[in-house]
Amino acid sequence: MCGAERADHASLDIVVTGLGAVTAYGWGVESLWSGLRGGTGAIARFERFDATRHRTRLAAEVPTSPEEGRFARRASFADRFAVASAREALAMAGLPGAPAGPSTGIFFGSSTGGMLESERFYERFLRDPRRRARPGLLASQQLNGPGDAVAREIAAEGPSETVSSACASGAMAIGAALRALRRREVDVALAGGSDALCQLTYAGFNALRSVDDRPSRPFRADRAGLSLGEGAGVLVLETRAHAARRGARVLATLAGEAATCDAYHMTTPQPEGQGAAAAMRLALEDAGVEPAEVDFVNAHGTGTPLNDAAEAAALHAVFGDRALTIPVTSTKASIGHLLGSAGAVEALVTVLCLLRREVHPMPSAGEPDAGLALDLVLGRPRRLQRAVCALSTNLAFGGANAALVFRRAEAA
């Protein structure tokens, strides 16, 4: 983005007015927040399908849903997480449901969409000697399924875009929404992500030996991998003027975004975190925020030895000596790694932390890795004296990096 365009954006604040989430803590934002605050993770024995062949039996699985209506009869898990989150976010924003019309856009991230249901279809198809299986299982197979399901649900006729850049997808979708709002292509955007655990994901991460057989312990000395999770997060974003016209409560300002690529390796992050640091710097610059103004970081923090080392290096590169004292948490330590929706749920949690002036903890198990030299929030929430500005980061497979900057509503 060129300097002139940035300056032009400065006059066009984009604000967050609604949040919705489905995670292993339950259906809804409040269950997520109280779970995170409690410091007891939701990573437990995985039950949805047989995982006995794999290295780990753990994951952060979304519990049984409340009544969702007829829409859910053929929707994939990922679609259902997405629509439930969108409904909650719209209600919080005080926006009516359908029809949202042409001035509302949908920007979603996903890694596997309706893959679980496709796997079930093919399993039945191949086992049935007459090759019969429910065709409806394939109806929401595509990666754009969750975003499109939300668009149909609320009759949003603006752009419906799906980003699939591995674990940065959710954050990049929010970035895409921010840009569309700044360009005035839409007045309102529902931005987020949704992913459901499937055999491909479960077997893939096990085969890569990226998963820990205990709940993941980001930035800890004995960390041995990530824990998988699933769920969705949705943010309602709109221009400040639009929110003001309808008297909406502003939860936070989405101040800046950026994305970069390591262009280094399929799965391994560049060891010094150069690409991640670049994304963080560019997002802060986009937001017009100095590193010294950042009050806490919601890190990608997967708990793999390589990610956490590269991310810590990036934080030190961006924040200098402040990296020793800036509170760092990882939402993944509690609800697992949500892949295509991780960045969305973590962005939403970052807004909650700003709003409530405290950083949620990671479960306390494991000694901090002294070599990473970070101030980790462990066991109990950390009350913030200053809660004005926060950074949420994602470092993905493929070397994709994304960073989002949020500001406290009244500080904008």
Add this chain to the structure above:
Amino acid sequence: MPNDATTAQRIKQLLVEKLHLDGLAPENIDDQMPLFGEGLGLDSVDALELVVALEKEFQLRIQSHEVGREAFGSVATLAAYVDGRLQTADDAHVRS
């Protein structure tokens, strides 16, 4: 499902169970109610699912060109179609 149930009753049960029309009781489906669009509100994916369910339930094979508006208009037309298929000698060799 009891063997003495009429074809129409069996189809209504299939609709509710196989298409996951939760909250709808088979007896609340009117024989003449349109299956698609107005009426029961089914769509084209439901049509595919219904064909698979009918083939399993009634042990017959339905060619795609047969899935027309006429046979799949309502429970009544679908029951007449299924009964007709079951009675034709042609079907004997495709039953399995």
